[in-house]
Amino acid sequence: MYTAGKPAPGMDRTPSFKLSSNENPFPPLPGVMEATAAAVAQMNRYPDIANTQMTRKLSNRLSVPEEQLAFGTGSVAVLYHLLLAACEVGDEVVYAWRSFEAYPIAVQLTGATQVPVPLAPGAVHDLAAMRRAVTPATKVIMLCTPNNPTGPALHHQQVIDFIDSVPDHIMIVLDEAYAEFITDPEGLRGLHAMAERPNVVVLRTFSKAYGLAGFRVGYCVADPQVAAAVRAVALPFGVSIAAQAAVIASLDAEALLLDRVAELVKARDALAVGLRDLGFEIPDAQGNFVWLPGGPQTDSYAAAFARAGVAVRPYASGGDWDGLRITVGEPAANALVLEVAATLAEPTLR
Numbered sequence: 305m306y307t308a309g310k311p312a313p314g315m316d317r318t319p320s321f322k323l324s325s326n327e328n329p330f331p332p333l334p335g336v337m338e339a340t341a342a343a344v345a346q347m348n349r350y351p352d353i354a355n356t357q358m359t360r361k362l363s364n365r366l367s368v369p370e371e372q373l374a375f376g377t378g379s380v381a382v383l384y385h386l387l388l389a390a391c392e393v394g395d396e397v398v399y400a401w402r403s404f405e406a407y408p409i410a411v412q413l414t415g416a417t418q419v420p421v422p423l424a425p426g427a428v429h430d431l432a433a434m435r436r437a438v439t440p441a442t443k444v445i446m447l448c449t450p451n452n453p454t455g456p457a458l459h460h461q462q463v464i465d466f467i468d469s470v471p472d473h474i475m476i477v478l479d480e481a482y483a484e485f486i487t488d489p490e491g492l493r494g495l496h497a498m499a500e501r502p503n504v505v506v507l508r509t510f511s512k513a514y515g516l517a518g519f520r521v522g523y524c525v526a527d528p529q530v531a532a533a534v535r536a537v538a539l540p541f542g543v544s545i546a547a548q549a550a551v552i553a554s555l556d557a558e559a560l561l562l563d564r565v566a567e568l569v570k571a572r573d574a575l576a577v578g579l580r581d582l583g584f585e586i587p588d589a590q591g592n593f594v595w596l597p598g599g600p601q602t603d604s605y606a607a608a609f610a611r612a613g614v615a616v617r618p619y620a621s622g623g624d625w626d627g628l629r630i631t632v633g634e635p636a637a638n639a640l641v642l643e644v645a646a647t648l649a650e651p652t653l654r
């Protein structure tokens with residue numbers, strides 16, 4: 305039988321580098337693979353419904369009481385559960401825009417009203433405008449730091465001042481999906497921000513720095529009552545046996561995983577500098593991705609990357625903040641990004 309040769313990168317329009325989902329490019333660590341394989345042999349059994357071992361391990365790691373933790377199949381699921389527990393029709397949820405696409409969907413699911421607040425120059429949250437968007441109907445405020453897809457992180461003091469300026473019956477959700485990648489010394493430390501502030505919830509995930517996106521595990525750290533409400537709303541047996549084992553093994557292998565994060569951070573900073581040297585206005589990048597403003601050329605930029613075999617994430621709505629989110633990948637992928645970027649026309653600024 306005739307076997308077709310592997311097409312040259314991009315020739316069949318199949319990207320050979322996937323830089324579109326902010327995944328970790330490293331393969332699983334050996335210890336994590338073995339622990340997970342052993343768990344797979346138990347697939348005829350339901351998982352531990354209370355996530356007992358995983359909860360104990362994470363509670364020790366974060367130095368927070370077990371009763372303050374609630375897990376879900378990705379932190380997106382935890383966010384859904386949180387909003388379902390907190391919101392009803394008529395409530396308002398304030399969030400920055402452009403930000404994580406899951407927010408409007410999650411709010412919609414609850415019947416609450418979306419209150420998106422445009423980003424400020426520099427692609428940062430406009431906290432003053434978000435404060436002004438608060439009304440008596442505001443139930444939840446989402447802060448995404450670093451902001452997906454634009455990259456800058458909120459500063460700790462800035463967030464503390466913001467939280468303390470809003471009525472304390474409003475739930476403030478700090479989405480720290482990329483916390484491990486932040487190198488800005490002033491960056492938010494969510495767990496500190498929530499100490500003594502029972503209305504603050506921290507959302508974290510094992511999908512990004514820990515490289516477990518395919519296993520779907522995220523969690524919140526919250527006031528015990530809020531965490532209990534999230535557990536009550538969550539589907540039972542959500543986090544699989546294999547996923548629980550992978551999380552436990554990953555926490556054991558954390559030092560090695562964080563070495564990889566350090567490598568990605570170095571590559572991120574180099575990518576941002578390289579793109580700036582080409583004349584692009586790259587906002588401060590504090591996650592495992594960079595934001596390339598594209599304006600009306602966003603789709604043609606994405607097509608140029610695709611032709612070269614690089615899948616990136618275009619955001620083209622015809623409005624403000626159109627551009628590409630490019631995940632930091634393996635060294636060859638990052639080099640190719642710079643090569644393609646050098647061929648792009650200068651963006652038409654909005």
Ligand SMILES: *Cc1c(COP(=O)(O)O)cnc(C)c1O
Pocket residue numbers: 326377378379380381404448452479481508509510511512517520521522
């Ligand atoms: C990736 C991401 C998450 C978490 O995704 P899960 O895979 O569902 O854990 C949450 N928030 C932001 C901003 C993200 O980018």
